[in-house]
Amino acid sequence: MLLIEDLQVELAGKTILKHIDLEIKPGETHALFGPNGSGKTSLLMTIMGYPQYKVTGGKIIFKGVDITHSPINERASLGIGMSYQRPPTIHGLKTRQMVEICAAKREVSVEGLARRVNFQDFLERDVNAGFSGGEIKRSELLQLMAQNPDFMLFDEPESGVDMENIALVGNTIAKLLQKDCESTDQKSRLQMKRERTKMGLIITHTGYILDYVAVDKGQVLYNGVLSCSTNPREILRCIGEVGYEECVRCTIDNL
Amino acid sequence: MYDRQPLINKAATALDKKAPIGPDIDLGQFEQTPVPHEHLDDAGLLKLPEEEKQQLLMAGVDVSERERGGTFFQKDTEVVHCKSKQEGIEVIPIREALEKHDWIKDYYWKLASVDADKYTAASEMNLHNGYVIRALPGAKSIYPIQACLYLDKQGLQQNVHNIIIAEEDSELHIITGCSTSPHATKGIHVGISEFYIKKNAKLSFTMIHNWAEDMVVRPRSVAQVEEGGLFLNNYVCMKPVRSLQMYPTTHLVGENAVARMYSIIVGSPDSEYDVGGRVYLKKKGNRAEVVARTITNGGRIISRGHLIGEVADIKAHLECKGLILKGGLVYAVPELEGHVDGVEMSHEAAVGKIAQEEINYLMSRGLSEDEATSTIVRGFLSVDIPGLPPQLKAEIDKAIELSEKDVM
Known part of the structure; x- marks a missing residue:
């Protein structure tokens, strides 16, 4: 379980997240909406532990451990992973090696995983070097598949992905988050749903991802404040109809 | 027997001539008297002390000769092992070549000048030995030939001269x-190398240096590449050295000749490296690439590159x-010289630190x-x-891996 209590964050001396409270239970995936610059990526980076995002108040608890001030790699080993929107290129490090790093000591078939996101032809290329938007997404998902974290942060997984690949990306995320459950001989769907443990937080602008991943809850971040927490479809419809301006009123009503 | 007297006379005039770049070294502090060593047969090579084998291995020389086409091993002033296992490829100590082979006169000091500086002069005045490696026309290397110049005696000045010839289509x-x-910490290595890459021949030359803290190193290399030839020159130095200065030069003299030079240097504290690559592009269709990757942990690294385009329709790039990881200096000196319309030359230089963003990215994948x-x-x-055979690529990777502890 992820529990964020009254979190306050500064970036370069400016407060960018204010009094954030958020709870994601095992098996749950939340979608995070909000206009550009509202602090969505900052929230993800803060959860991942990027040191430039300075926590000035509140705490982050994951699996019962207070990780508010833990280094990035400790959070990764506790089971937090992230799919980045614009990851850096690391020259001389092949995508294959990166996938092996993600797998750590687990035995994985790099080729097998790569086939699932149609990425076999990129394994010998330097990670992220000259990758298109869609290729970056598939590379990030490939890394997460090898890493197999319990809680996954996705920063706009569908942006820059063409219509042909959107289903591939969507279904891969669903599988990572155990949202692809099909009933089997041994287990009913309900049983599988109950056994779900993976958690997710997905930043989305378009909501396309909702067509592939059964998201449990939607959150709206507006101006550094979580202003709304309800059914993701309802949020999407509201934004479509009246825009994020409505969030201002909702925030005031929330107080 | 080749009469070297005129060369020796010429060398004598340059004995005090300082090199245009690099700290000047007083050669008087080193011993030049030949040091006798026993010849080693194959079994003898394998019986070398473990410590020595390890030193050799770190310089890419494997005494088991697994996946090697031949071996040349010079210890101090003496050639202790020399053979080729492959037909069509000759490995000969240079003193023997000077005595027995008339053709050597077409190559010896034909590219490098004996009176260039005090180091070229000293090597001729008091030549110890060195190798001639020659691929006959059409011969193809299956496994690389390994050559080792080893310093065992403290305070020695080792003077060597090497000639490498890739005949047509080889x-x-x-x-x-x-x-x-x-145990040897102090000494100087003076090495002359002349490379001849003939029509449509391909030569890859991978040099790995594994020196000691107080060593001075002054290689002097010149290469000539004929029509359709390819010269790949790789250099790796990950170890401390007092002072290393070299500026190997390649002349592309035939159409479509290509030269590629890659250097990987890690600079340790109290070490000074002044290295570079210079390529003259003289005929149409010439291509050249000079690439350097340097890291300093407190050492001083001067990384030079100089491309000279003399005709149109040539292409050259410098990178x-x-x-800078733990102090020190990286001084990049890239030079481009285009002499006519229609040359295409570029350079890219960057000196900096490791991006925190990249460290964070990897940490989020679980690394400390x-x-x-x-x-x-x-x-x-x-x-x-x-174009580098995978084996040699593996040797370079191994050299990097073996010295990684020192880098970090």
């Missing part, structure tokens, strides 16, 4: 390691990237900060070298 791969024995840093450094040093 393909030759050489890995050469220079190293010191574990110098440096990382130190592991992330070393992964990035390893990537930085791993250059893709087109």
Whole structure:
């Protein structure tokens, strides 16, 4: 379980997240909406532990451990992973090696995983070097598949992905988050749903991802404040109809 | 017998001539008297003390000769092992070649000048030995030939002269390691190398240096590439050295001749490296690439590159990237010289630090900060070298891996 209590964050001396409270239970995936610059990526980076995002108040608890001030790699080993929107290129490090790093000591078939996101032809290329938007997404998902974290942060997984690949990306995320459950001989769907443990937080602008991943809850971040927490479809419809301006009123009503 | 007297006379005039770049070295402090060593047969090679084998291995020389086409091993002033296992490829000590082979006169000091500076002069005045490696026309190297110049005696000045000839249509791969024995800390290595790559021949020359703290190294190399020929010159130095200065020069003299030079240097504290590559592009269709990756942990690294385009329809690129990890200096000196319309030349130089963003990215994949840093450094040093046999690529990777502890 992820529990964020009254979190306050500064970036370069400016407060960018204010009094954030958020709870994601095992098996749950939340979608995070909000206009550009509202602090969505900052929230993800803060959860991942990027040191430039300075926590000035509140705490982050994951699996019962207070990780508010833990280094990035400790959070990764506790089971937090992230799919980045614009990851850096690391020259001389092949995508294959990166996938092996993600797998750590687990035995994985790099080729097998790569086939699932149609990425076999990129394994010998330097990670992220000259990758298109869609290729970056598939590379990030490939890394997460090898890493197999319990809680996954996705920063706009569908942006820059063409219509042909959107289903591939969507279904891969669903599988990572155990949202692809099909009933089997041994287990009913309900049983599988109950056994779900993976958690997710997905930043989305378009909501396309909702067509592939059964998201449990939607959150709206507006101006550094979580202003709304309800059914993701309802949020999407509201934004479509009246825009994020409505969030201002909702925030005031929330107080 | 080749009469060297005129060369020796000429050398005598340059005995005090300082080199245009690099700290001037007083050669009087070193011993030049020949040091006798026993000849080693194959079994003798294998019986070398473990410590020595390790020193050799770090310079890419494997005494088991597994996947090697031949071996040349010079200890101090004496050639202790010399053979080729492959037909069509000759490995001969240069003194023997000067005595027995008339053709050597067409190559000896034909590219490098004996009176260039005090080091070229000294090597001729008091030549110890060196190798001639020659691929006969059409011969193709299956495994690389390994050559080692080893310094065992404390305070020695080792003077060597090497000639490498790839005859027409041949393909030759050489890995050469220079190293010191574990107890030798001080000495100077003066090495002349002349490379002849003839029509449509291909030569890859991979040099790995594994020196000691107080060593001075002054190689002097010149290459000439004829029509359709390819010269791949790789240099790796990850170990401390008092002072290393070299500026190998390549002349592309035939149409469509190509030269590629790659250097990987890690600079240790109290070490000074002044290295570079210079290529003259003289005929249409010439291509040249000079790539350097340098890291300093407190050492001083001067990384030079100089491309000279003399005719149209040539293409050349210079790339110098440096990382400063724990103090020190990286001084990149890229020079481009286009003499006519229609040359295409470029350079890219960057000196900096490891990007925190890259470290964080790797940490979010589970690596500790130190592991992330070393992964990035390893990537930085791993250059893709087109045309290099995978084995030699593996040797370079191994050299990097073996000295990784010193880098971090």
